[in-house]
Amino acid sequence: MMRRYLSTQYSHTMSFQSLSLLLFVTLLASPAFALKKSYIVYFGSHAYPTQLSTVHLDGVAHSHRTFLASFVGSHQNAQEAIFYSYKRHINGFAAVLDENEAAEIAKHPDVVSVLLNKGRKLHTTHSWDFMLLEKNGVVHKSSLWNKAGYGENTIIANLDTGVWPESKSFSDEGYGAVPARWKGKCHKDVPCNRKLIGARYFNKGYLAYTGLSSNASFETSRDHDGHGSHTLSTAAGNFVPGANVFGIGNGTASGGSPKARIAAYKVCWPPVNGAECFDADILAAIEAAIDDGVDVISASVGGDAGDYMNDGIAIGSFLAVKNGVTFVASAGNSGPKPGTVSNVAPWIITVGASSMDREFQAFVALNNGQSFKGTSLSKPLPEDKMYSLISAAEAKVANGNATDALLCKKGSLDPEKVKGKIVVCLRGDNARVEKGQQAAAAGAVGMILCNDKASGNEIISDAHVLPASQIDYKDGEAVFSYLNSTKDPKGYIKAPTSALNIKPAPFMASFSSRGPNSVTPGILKPDITAPGVNIIAAFTEATSPTDLDSDHRRTPYNTESGTSMSCPHIAGIVGLLKTLHPQWSPAAIRSAIMTTSRTRDNRRKPMVDESFKKANPFSYGSGHVQPNKASHPGLVYDLTTGDYLDFLCAVGYNNTVVQLFAEDKQYMCRQGANLLDFNYPSITIPNLTDTITVTRKLKNVGPPATYNAHFRQPLGVSVNVEPKQLSFNKTGEVKMFQMTLRPKSVKPSGSGYVFGELTWTDSHHYVRSPIVVQLSS
Numbered sequence: 001m002m003r004r005y006l007s008t009q010y011s012h013t014m015s016f017q018s019l020s021l022l023l024f025v026t027l028l029a030s031p032a033f034a035l036k037k038s039y040i041v042y043f044g045s046h047a048y049p050t051q052l053s054t055v056h057l058d059g060v061a062h063s064h065r066t067f068l069a070s071f072v073g074s075h076q077n078a079q080e081a082i083f084y085s086y087k088r089h090i091n092g093f094a095a096v097l098d099e100n101e102a103a104e105i106a107k108h109p110d111v112v113s114v115l116l117n118k119g120r121k122l123h124t125t126h127s128w129d130f131m132l133l134e135k136n137g138v139v140h141k142s143s144l145w146n147k148a149g150y151g152e153n154t155i156i157a158n159l160d161t162g163v164w165p166e167s168k169s170f171s172d173e174g175y176g177a178v179p180a181r182w183k184g185k186c187h188k189d190v191p192c193n194r195k196l197i198g199a200r201y202f203n204k205g206y207l208a209y210t211g212l213s214s215n216a217s218f219e220t221s222r223d224h225d226g227h228g229s230h231t232l233s234t235a236a237g238n239f240v241p242g243a244n245v246f247g248i249g250n251g252t253a254s255g256g257s258p259k260a261r262i263a264a265y266k267v268c269w270p271p272v273n274g275a276e277c278f279d280a281d282i283l284a285a286i287e288a289a290i291d292d293g294v295d296v297i298s299a300s301v302g303g304d305a306g307d308y309m310n311d312g313i314a315i316g317s318f319l320a321v322k323n324g325v326t327f328v329a330s331a332g333n334s335g336p337k338p339g340t341v342s343n344v345a346p347w348i349i350t351v352g353a354s355s356m357d358r359e360f361q362a363f364v365a366l367n368n369g370q371s372f373k374g375t376s377l378s379k380p381l382p383e384d385k386m387y388s389l390i391s392a393a394e395a396k397v398a399n400g401n402a403t404d405a406l407l408c409k410k411g412s413l414d415p416e417k418v419k420g421k422i423v424v425c426l427r428g429d430n431a432r433v434e435k436g437q438q439a440a441a442a443g444a445v446g447m448i449l450c451n452d453k454a455s456g457n458e459i460i461s462d463a464h465v466l467p468a469s470q471i472d473y474k475d476g477e478a479v480f481s482y483l484n485s486t487k488d489p490k491g492y493i494k495a496p497t498s499a500l501n502i503k504p505a506p507f508m509a510s511f512s513s514r515g516p517n518s519v520t521p522g523i524l525k526p527d528i529t530a531p532g533v534n535i536i537a538a539f540t541e542a543t544s545p546t547d548l549d550s551d552h553r554r555t556p557y558n559t560e561s562g563t564s565m566s567c568p569h570i571a572g573i574v575g576l577l578k579t580l581h582p583q584w585s586p587a588a589i590r591s592a593i594m595t596t597s598r599t600r601d602n603r604r605k606p607m608v609d610e611s612f613k614k615a616n617p618f619s620y621g622s623g624h625v626q627p628n629k630a631s632h633p634g635l636v637y638d639l640t641t642g643d644y645l646d647f648l649c650a651v652g653y654n655n656t657v658v659q660l661f662a663e664d665k666q667y668m669c670r671q672g673a674n675l676l677d678f679n680y681p682s683i684t685i686p687n688l689t690d691t692i693t694v695t696r697k698l699k700n701v702g703p704p705a706t707y708n709a710h711f712r713q714p715l716g717v718s719v720n721v722e723p724k725q726l727s728f729n730k731t732g733e734v735k736m737f738q739m740t741l742r743p744k745s746v747k748p749s750g751s752g753y754v755f756g757e758l759t760w761t762d763s764h765h766y767v768r769s770p771i772v773v774q775l776s777s
Contacts, residue, residue, distance in 0.1 A: 256572010
């Protein structure tokens with residue numbers, strides 16, 4: 001299953017979704033349905049010419065039916081079972097099969113893998129901001145954006161919940177003709193223009209999984225959730241003066257590539273059994289996007305990391321990259337737990353989430369003189385006075401559960417105890433805005449939302465339905481201490497205001513999924529971090545900013561948080577780099593973004609995590625993105641399709657599988673293919689027990705220059721680089737170097753992962769790579 005990568009603090013409570021779940025459970029209980037599941041049968045890539053006739057494509061679909069007929073009894077049965085034939089770039093089909101049929105098909109020598117049609121989630125917490133390029137902690141925008149028509153030939157695709165086409169962020173004012181190479185289209189319910197040039201939906205995988213029948217609510221490219229419009233406008237929204245959320249955060253909104261063309265591919269639907277976006281639909285959308293002619297695909301969705309051949313996003317993204325399309329995906333919202341990062345295939349740019357230097361401050365004042373900085377986008381209290389405070393645990397209903405009450409869960413609060421007071425709730429379990437809704441329903445005048453320990457200093461700005469403020473863990477402890485030690489506690493929540501130049505910034509969001517990479521520990525993931533907390537971007541006007549049934553407000557712009565929001569920041573930057581350097585490969589673009597990033601905050605100190613403890617590459621990858629520096633990196637670590645195939649051989653896939661995967665019968669796994677020689681921009685060594693040597697190649701993408709190596713050794717590791725100087729005489733020249741790493745005889749206490757870095761510099765460019773080493777105990 002696929003998830004969207006919003007932070008999972010919002011619950012979806014639409015009655016339609018409840019109906020969907022009920023239908024799913026009912027169908028699952030029936031014997032006929034229990035035997036059937038939806039699968040993807042994957043044969044590998046296609047090696048077809050660019051221009052394909054309808055006859056040829058029909059022939060591919062017929063071959064899929066013929067293949068399946070040999071397992072299900074007839075062509076008629078095969079035709080009824082198949083709901084997608086992937087015919088252009090992906091060679092395979094999606095079908096409803098029983099487990100025995102799927103198992104038999106998986107044994108066929110022409111089949112790479114048989115994947116379950118997994119469902120995934122969006123990676124959001126519902127609350128985020130537009131592409132803001134930072135320089136020394138201050139918002140800074142690239143001068144490239146000011147050039148008339150700059151970037152209009154770049155096309156960015158978004159895999160998500162659709163688009164709200166009426167948003168000013170998708171206006172085509174001032175745009176020229178649509179690029180002639182564009183082959184995409186718009187569904188009839190979305191009025192496209194010269195900015196929004198594509199809008200399509202893919203729902204067959206979702207319907208196959210849920211057992212629901214298609215109807216008008218599933219046959220639309222419109223965004224009824226808000227997530228798709230938010231992420232799409234973050235990547236490439238046009239300039240919109242006066243954007244704000246209920247009057248807060250007023251300014252000019254713009255995406256990372258504000259002049260790029262955009263196309264929405266709707267693959268996510270109302271959640272059923274925790275899943276919203278399904279692999280079969282995602283693969284269909286990726287294939288369509290490649291064929292339509294996009295340059296960048298942004299995917300704020302994901303699930304648990306797993307075998308590359310059984311992961312629809314890994315398969316689809318490989319084919320995108322093979323066709324020159326850069327694929328950007330969110331790292332996930334399962335942090336701060338280690339080993340939770342998703343979308344870890346080495347051809348994907350995997351993005352973590354960090355803060356910006358802007359806050360929407362809503363101070364909490366106590367009657368004892370204490371004041372705490374919180375955040376919110378809610379309306380102010382009705383009167384300028386101190387209000388009685390009550391802990392939600394003390395406000396529980398008779399015979400109720402104190403823990404549920406403390407979390408302000410549905411039906412847990414006693415209206416007689418709450419009415420007219422500010423309720424103090426604890427973050428966790430249920431959605432932040434739902435807590436406020438429960439407090440309001442019980443008659444509370446306001447809410448103070450206190451972080452739990454896991455959330456630390458990460459506070460999220462939400463458009464709560466009542467006056468509210470969210471405060472960090474330490475301040476929350478102080479508020480609860482005041483409640484427990486005061487006979488008549490009182491407090492006040494000040495109206496929200498915007499503040500800039502906040503320090504420290506950036507710091508890592510607690511929800512951002514962490515490494516190490518659970519699939520291939522020798523590849524560092526995430527690759528990069530970008531703004532993902534309290535991001536203002538376009539929103540749908542089909543639902544409220546909280547998505548609560550009781551909330552009838554509408555806003556054209558909203559804040560959301562999650563790696564769903566950081567992912568399109570990077571996709572927007574990729575769009576700019578593609579415009580500036582159209583000849584660069586997806587790997588070169590990723591290298592430029594990674595090696596020019598920073599690991600220090602606006603205090604010029606090392607970046608910290610949500611607890612303000614020093615962060616490391618498992619949270620931020622190479623560092624926090626610096627777009628302007630990425631446009632002229634000096635050197636890049638480049639990779640080709642052949643290099644990715646060598647990677648697959650190095651991690652254990654056999655030659656037959658790799659040939660099918662690439663549709664290259666001539667390819668042969670190299671003898672001794674070694675992950676240590678995979679030309680990735682970061683260097684990761686799991687379980688260093690003896691001396692090893694890593695090989696890398698650098699391509700010059702700048703003027704002729706001489707670069708010198710500087711490195712910081714990981715604690716307990718001896719590092720040497722040869723040669724220590726590389727001279728490039730022309731652009732495009734490639735030079736090789738080797739790094740030798742050896743564990744020192746005296747290991748640091750608590751042996752585990754240690755970190756260092758390598759930097760190549762000509763005094764103008766600084767090409768930095770993290771070094772991650774696991775020392776054996």
